[in-house]
Amino acid sequence: MFSQRSIRQSFLIQLIIASSSLILIFSSILYFYIEKSIIDEKHIELSEYAKNAASDESIYGSDIPTPEEYLGLTIEIMYLNTEHLTLDFYETTKNNKSFLTLIHPFNLQELSFLKITKDITPTRALLNKILNYLLVINVAGFLLVIIYAIGLSKMLVSPVKTLSNKLSNMNEHLMRPIIVEELPEEFEPLGATINHLIARIQNFVKYQKELFIGTAHELKTPLAVIKLKNQVTLIKRRTPEEYIEALNVTNKTVDEMNIIVSNILNIGRQEGMQLKKPQEVDIIAVLKQKADDFNLLAENEGKTLEMSFEPNGFMAILQVELLNQIVQNFLQNALKFTPKNKRVTLKSSLNSYGLLIEVIDEGCGIDESSDLYAPFKREGNKPGVGLGLFLAKSAADALGAKIDIKNREDGINGTVASLNLNSKLSCILPTN
Numbered sequence: 001m002f003s004q005r006s007i008r009q010s011f012l013i014q015l016i017i018a019s020s021s022l023i024l025i026f027s028s029i030l031y032f033y034i035e036k037s038i039i040d041e042k043h044i045e046l047s048e049y050a051k052n053a054a055s056d057e058s059i060y061g062s063d064i065p066t067p068e069e070y071l072g073l074t075i076e077i078m079y080l081n082t083e084h085l086t087l088d089f090y091e092t093t094k095n096n097k098s099f100l101t102l103i104h105p106f107n108l109q110e111l112s113f114l115k116i117t118k119d120i121t122p123t124r125a126l127l128n129k130i131l132n133y134l135l136v137i138n139v140a141g142f143l144l145v146i147i148y149a150i151g152l153s154k155m156l157v158s159p160v161k162t163l164s165n166k167l168s169n170m171n172e173h174l175m176r177p178i179i180v181e182e183l184p185e186e187f188e189p190l191g192a193t194i195n196h197l198i199a200r201i202q203n204f205v206k207y208q209k210e211l212f213i214g215t216a217h218e219l220k221t222p223l224a225v226i227k228l229k230n231q232v233t234l235i236k237r238r239t240p241e242e243y244i245e246a247l248n249v250t251n252k253t254v255d256e257m258n259i260i261v262s263n264i265l266n267i268g269r270q271e272g273m274q275l276k277k278p279q280e281v282d283i284i285a286v287l288k289q290k291a292d293d294f295n296l297l298a299e300n301e302g303k304t305l306e307m308s309f310e311p312n313g314f315m316a317i318l319q320v321e322l323l324n325q326i327v328q329n330f331l332q333n334a335l336k337f338t339p340k341n342k343r344v345t346l347k348s349s350l351n352s353y354g355l356l357i358e359v360i361d362e363g364c365g366i367d368e369s370s371d372l373y374a375p376f377k378r379e380g381n382k383p384g385v386g387l388g389l390f391l392a393k394s395a396a397d398a399l400g401a402k403i404d405i406k407n408r409e410d411g412i413n414g415t416v417a418s419l420n421l422n423s424k425l426s427c428i429l430p431t432n
Helices: 007-054 121-168 185-234 240-275 283-300 320-337 388-399
Strands: 073-079 088-094 097-107 112-119 279-282 304-309 314-318 343-350 354-360 402-407 415-422 426-428
Touching (some): 185 240, 320 343, 320 388, 320 415
Antiparallel strands (some): 314 426
16 A cells, blocks of 8 residues: 555554554553552451451441441451561452452450451452453544544645646646645645746746747758858859859858857757766856956957956855856856947855856846847847857756846946855855
8 A cells, every 4th residue: 555665654653653552551541540549449448447346346437337348248367476567458369259358457465367358359340341441442542543544644645646636737838836825834835846846847948949949040041041142143154253252151151050050059068067967166266267268358359357256265066067158158248248448347246145156247238128048039239149148047047046137237338147156055165
């Protein structure tokens, strides 16, 4: 019915054992308490008989005895060689009857003692009935515990089955978020996590569709240009210069297609990067190395690359290639859209989430209402394929980081591209 790793089985067994043990312990304590109370009453009763007889009074005192008190009661005087200074009770069984006997000092000078014996067979029968009733109650309680435990375990796994049924009915074309409010309070974090995963899958499917459509469109356009140019050239004989011009146009178009294909191949390479084993690196050192690489490029274009890194070191466990891809895309876009004699800033700082990496430019800004991460989405009037931010967003998702692109709010035209790395698997290097 259950596997060895079944939580339900483990919960069921523990609940049955705990509840059965509680019932057994409670019943045992109750029975021993009842038995001791009744037997103690018999001890007191025999002690009163002995005191009355020792004081030459009626053994029943001033009370009028009932017939039941006459029956089964015997009193004897016995002589012993030793003095018993304390009462001595003991119980015997003879012919399926139980007797309670008291040895009580009568005349210590003569070493005589009273031996009072009381038939307590009805009392023992009553106790046996009580014990049997408790055993029946324990068995019934045990069965009820099993039924309750099975019902409770089913109730506890019911939300999991509900989630499983909802997820099994989903596919990449029909995905609906789970209504968290309908789940028990304990399962709300799980529902929220599943909804987050569903949203990521929906975005992935959406971008994949856009990628396929965009790839077909981007490759179709240069192919159409090549075909049209060749058809026009072949209509009539041309001069060598015109054939050379046609070939140059064709080569230029092929180069554009190569760029598109290279960017598409980068998507496949990025999936390979995600499968690489994460390694421990100093993020600040990586940023400094990347800044040195782009500093020469910025100087050649007549632009300034400024750097500001805090703290001095920040260790993290991640795929370095993915981090390089994101920072490189930010810097390439910033330098591409920043005019000559303007500056680009690469900075890092700590916040409540982890390490914040920002690339700030002085370009034309962006349209924040558009989906900047969609494949083949282009902004501004600069040439490009439009896959850079798409790849950067995919890399950030693989790293479990947050990525954001927005316009500057300090009164200067330009954008702020930020990457926020989680600090769960990170630590700050101590400063010297």
